[in-house]
Amino acid sequence: MxxxxxxxxxxxxxxxxxxxxxxxxxxxxxxxxxxxxxxxxxxxxxxxxxxxxxxxxxxxxxxxxxxxxxxxxxxxxxxxxxxxxxxxxxxxxxxxxxxxxxxxxxxxxxxxxxxxxxxxxxxxxxxxxxxxxxxxxxxxxxxxxxAAAASRMSAAAGGRGLIEMGARRTHELSAVASSRAAYIGGFDTTSDLAAGFRYNIPTVGTSAHAFTLLHDSERDAFRAQVDSLGRGTTLLVDTYDVTEAVRTAVEIAGPELGAVRIDSGDLLLVAHRVRQQLDELGATETRIVVTSDLDEYAIASLAAAPVDAYGVGTQLVTGSGxxxxxxxxxxxxxxxxxxxxxxxxxxxxxxxxxxxxxxxxxxxxxxxxxxxxxxxxxxxxxxxxxxxxxxxxxxxxxxxxxxxxxxxxxxxxxxxxxxxxxxxxxxxxxxxxxxxxxxxxx
Amino acid sequence: MxxxxxxxxxxxxxxxxxxxxxxxxxxxxxxxxxxxxxxxxxxxxxxxxxxxxxxxxxxxxxxxxxxxxxxxxxxxxxxxxxxxxxxxxxxxxxxxxxxxxxxxxxxxxxxxxxxxxxxxxxxxxxxxxxxxxxxxxxxxxxxxxxAAAASRMSAAAGGRGLIEMGARRTHELSAVASSRAAYIGGFDTTSDLAAGFRYNIPTVGTSAHAFTLLHDSERDAFRAQVDSLGRGTTLLVDTYDVTEAVRTAVEIAGPELGAVRIDSGDLLLVAHRVRQQLDELGATETRIVVTSDLDEYAIASLAAAPVDAYGVGTQLVTGSGxxxxxxxxxxxxxxxxxxxxxxxxxxxxxxxxxxxxxxxxxxxxxxxxxxxxxxxxxxxxxxxxxxxxxxxxxxxxxxxxxxxxxxxxxxxxxxxxxxxxxxxxxxxxxxxxxxxxxxxxx
Structure with missing residues (x-):
């Protein structure tokens, strides 16, 4: 033991x-x-x-x-x-x-x-x-x-949330150790259940494109997710058209929607657009989570963007070079x-x-x-x-x-x-x- | 199981x-x-x-x-x-x-x-x-x-022996999986005992500088190693002076000495010098193993050197970039x-x-x-x-x-x-x- x-x-x-x-x-x-x-x-x-x-x-x-x-x-x-x-x-x-x-x-x-x-x-x-x-x-x-890569990322994130989500990019047990090291280096949470189990690191999850594609429409998928996981859930909004997805998301979950995740495109631009749209829809408390090949430089470059949390995978578990x-x-x-x-x-x-x-x-x-x-x-x-x-x-x-x-x-x-x-x-x-x-x- | x-x-x-x-x-x-x-x-x-x-x-x-x-x-x-x-x-x-x-x-x-x-x-x-x-x-x-890195290295090695020895550079279980992947990619052996145990990959070993430093002289160290492991062993010859070490090695083990390992310096130059010295001492069958931050490019650059086997660590288990x-x-x-x-x-x-x-x-x-x-x-x-x-x-x-x-x-x-x-x-x-x-x- x-x-x-x-x-x-x-x-x-x-x-x-x-x-x-x-x-x-x-x-x-x-x-x-x-x-x-x-x-x-x-x-x-x-x-x-x-x-x-x-x-x-x-x-x-x-x-x-x-x-x-x-x-x-x-x-x-x-x-x-x-x-x-x-x-x-x-x-x-x-x-x-x-x-x-x-x-x-x-x-x-x-x-x-x-x-x-x-x-x-x-x-x-x-x-x-x-x-x-x-x-x-x-x-x-x-x-x-x-941990060294995590520390640089956490310095760059300046207090915004950092989610470790690199398990799929490294050996399955290396991933668990990486979650642990990332937590020491300043990350807040992990998507890796084994890391939660073994080290009590808080675990979190969003949703994948597969979930949207499984359903007959994005609306069906969002409704299924909100019905089951509550309005505080994080909806993935970039499977088809982001603007339409954000509109649908707030329509279904209301302004209590927990967060939206953006996983592709020009994150700086899209985050600004999504924040504006969310605010216009009254979802001023809905958070924006960005993911997509982030490293400490990308995190730093988003400092002026209305981003609430970063999900980091590949570059974290490979030590950012x-x-x-x-x-x-x-x-x-x-x-x-x-x-x-x-x-x-x-x-x-x-x-x-x-x-x-x-x-x-x-x-x-x-x-x-x-x-x-x-x-x-x-x-x-x-x-x-x-x-x-x-x-x-x-x-x-x-x-x-x-x-x-x-x-x-x-x-x-x-x-x-x-x-x-x-x-x-x-x-x-x-x-x-x-x-x-x-x-x-x- | x-x-x-x-x-x-x-x-x-x-x-x-x-x-x-x-x-x-x-x-x-x-x-x-x-x-x-x-x-x-x-x-x-x-x-x-x-x-x-x-x-x-x-x-x-x-x-x-x-x-x-x-x-x-x-x-x-x-x-x-x-x-x-x-x-x-x-x-x-x-x-x-x-x-x-x-x-x-x-x-x-x-x-x-x-x-x-x-x-x-x-x-x-x-x-x-x-x-x-x-x-x-x-x-x-x-x-x-x-495996992709291993395959490039094995192409570069052109039939010379390749030893996987990167366990210390990556997560302990990632190391075992790396030995397995390296073997698939064309490596011949591994230093990692768990990989031998789990996957039947042939395991090999040489000696570390610590072993030489433990003894009162290099001569004592070589004698201890040959006494216990036989003349077919691999002696590490770069703790102090290589030329002297090779002379001592052949003196102790005779021309039946299995191999010498060189782990530092200009490997191309040193390998040539050591080969010449070994041949002059009659140890024409003694093999030369080189190690020291090798990757596929370094292996290729040693194609013309009298090297019999390459030991590869860091660059293998980190996928060579x-x-x-x-x-x-x-x-x-x-x-x-x-x-x-x-x-x-x-x-x-x-x-x-x-x-x-x-x-x-x-x-x-x-x-x-x-x-x-x-x-x-x-x-x-x-x-x-x-x-x-x-x-x-x-x-x-x-x-x-x-x-x-x-x-x-x-x-x-x-x-x-x-x-x-x-x-x-x-x-x-x-x-x-x-x-x-x-x-x-x-």
Missing amino acids: NSADLGRRVGVPSTALFTDQYELTMVQAALKAGTADRRSVFEAFTRRLPEGRRYGVVAGTGRVLDAVENFHFEDEMLGFLRDQDVVDGPTLDYLADYRFSGDIWGYPEGEVYFPGSPVLRVEGSFAECVLLETVILSILNHDSAI QPTCSMVYKLVARAASADPADELRPVAKKSMGSKSSKGGRKWAARRRDEEGVAEAEVIGTGPVPDELAGQQLLVELVKGGEVVAREPLDEARERHIAARAGLPMSAMQLSRGEPVLPTEYV | NSADLGRRVGVPSTALFTDQYELTMVQAALKAGTADRRSVFEAFTRRLPEGRRYGVVAGTGRVLDAVENFHFEDEMLGFLRDQDVVDGPTLDYLADYRFSGDIWGYPEGEVYFPGSPVLRVEGSFAECVLLETVILSILNHDSAI QPTCSMVYKLVARAASADPADELRPVAKKSMGSKSSKGGRKWAARRRDEEGVAEAEVIGTGPVPDELAGQQLLVELVKGGEVVAREPLDEARERHIAARAGLPMSAMQLSRGEPVLPTEYV
Whole structure:
């Protein structure tokens, strides 16, 4: 079972095979070499934000906690690994007993991050930490990409309603995680019932063209919908002629009509025309919902249009051009043994190109000016300077294998709004630019 | 349970909530209006290929069949829908009994498609068909996007090995579906153990930088790996200095060393240097595997390099710039009742912009020239011309609610290779262009 962020508990399968094969073979080789239990520190971080983006958004942390709890090798899985000769007998024995028993610290969900930010820090034996690499990265890379797009869209929407409706554009479970990430990034509702079920995200629905086409006339369709769902429903008005549809809609539902949805055409122009028509018909409270390949730029371009809510699909669930983050999970320090007294030594790859990384177990803090506006992401491996002690970003998530930091999803959402508000104003620009905070290593 | 394409059977949860709320509210309104049982035909198709792409690849069909079989509302789900007032009592009763009882025809998995191709045709009552919209589109849009990218990469690789290793860059279950789609598109193996478990796709693994950094020297790391995994293993040689690493690798494993992996730097240059060094050391059979943000263009640019296999991650699982297809699921025909004798009438949206679609229940065939090379995708709603009767593309997948077209995944993979080979040569060009076949409506 997973926590579902304190929503409904959902039976989930073990996450242990969401793992690249090399993690298991590395464990095998390390077990044989006697190095598998060396005390190790892994960190998840990104070397760069997607091009032009000003900040990243941490999302997926709650799902990572579920994944770590559910990471255990069931008999059938062990049988598969045996049958396929993936690993040897001693390794199968190790895996059969596997439960993560280490510590995890990380940026709390909804927090913003920058290049180098140690978004997650995993400590334990080499073997127990390395096995979690793929599933941790899958979750953080996916969910953070969606949350980052959602955050830009919610900044562009400036308080108007945002409906996540991208389920049909991505893998069915990726869709559920996307709803969750979008909610953290500032969306209000989702059309995805599984996201409502699993995470208590408010669900909403309108109507599809198929419903109009099923009936002998648009009038029949509207009447059927209003009869069953009430006057507060949202009628889709662009199956045939919008002006006629709006007239029919108000005729049937009266001025109490909840909303109309426009899904095609020049949304700016049509929204103005429809608003004027609705007002003339006395339906001054009827809301206008627009959908149709919206992204943050389209949302921003509709700022002056009489739109009450945006429904966003494709561009949200594909991260608005950036469907994944480039977070990596690297060994940054390790001891020569399992002995807690044995010193942790920083390690880092030193090879060609831009793939180098900084060794050492890191802390991170956000330095702020007198007004409380963030100035820099400060990252270090030594002692934390006194003036930054109160601004530290990592929080304890797992202690000795036990999850210690469950929270309702709304807390992550509120945290994100606050974190974004604490950034310099230029964070909200949609145009391409550098990360809005510099990363300083001390 | 799902079929797992005749691989291991995997317990999967019901797919019934992978559904947009409006599908349920439309069912409610149609039930009340007495139109829910009108005989209906829905089709999944795309109005356009991603910009510049020459062909699409159908993938996900096997998963769609699983999803349809597993689409049933469990008590807990019905309780959720009741608690949240999503639908009324009669609708809950309808959903409680829901099992798809209609027919599904479609392009077989691995087949190529073009704008307008009726990739899937779903027939039954309005209510039973409309409920499947979201989950069908989620699967087809995701899986076909990945398969299309995989197909371009496999064309570029020209017979060299292709390893799918993108799990860490996408949602953990999207990753499993991506491995499956990549295999259909021409990939040979995957690093994702869940994909091996679920779909019998051959799994492989190399080693990570963390393994080298865990040990006191690269030499210790290589020795540990070879001791445990044998000389046939793949050693990662770019943690420190490549030349030194290759020397150490052959010293430890001997010329029987299976492969070396290069994950950074100028792959073209480094591969040449490493090949020369390996040959000089007598390791003429040792293979070179390259990884590091490869896409179809990078693969093509390495055609002249002494590379034996490509490991592809990010760009594969994100569809190489096109992470989703734009397939839609539209009501194209319906009768005025449930009576099979009642005539099916074509229906279509007629609104603004490019979102119009063609009404009518469709067949599709691929016209070929005397050499058997495809010339056109022919789509019609009337009788099939005699000369095209043998070239029809849709096959029966579900009959009266029963899945009738299970097949092993290898069949879809072989079908794709054959289908692609039957296209005009220009299909294999990586450069942007028009769809390689015109769509003709007759």
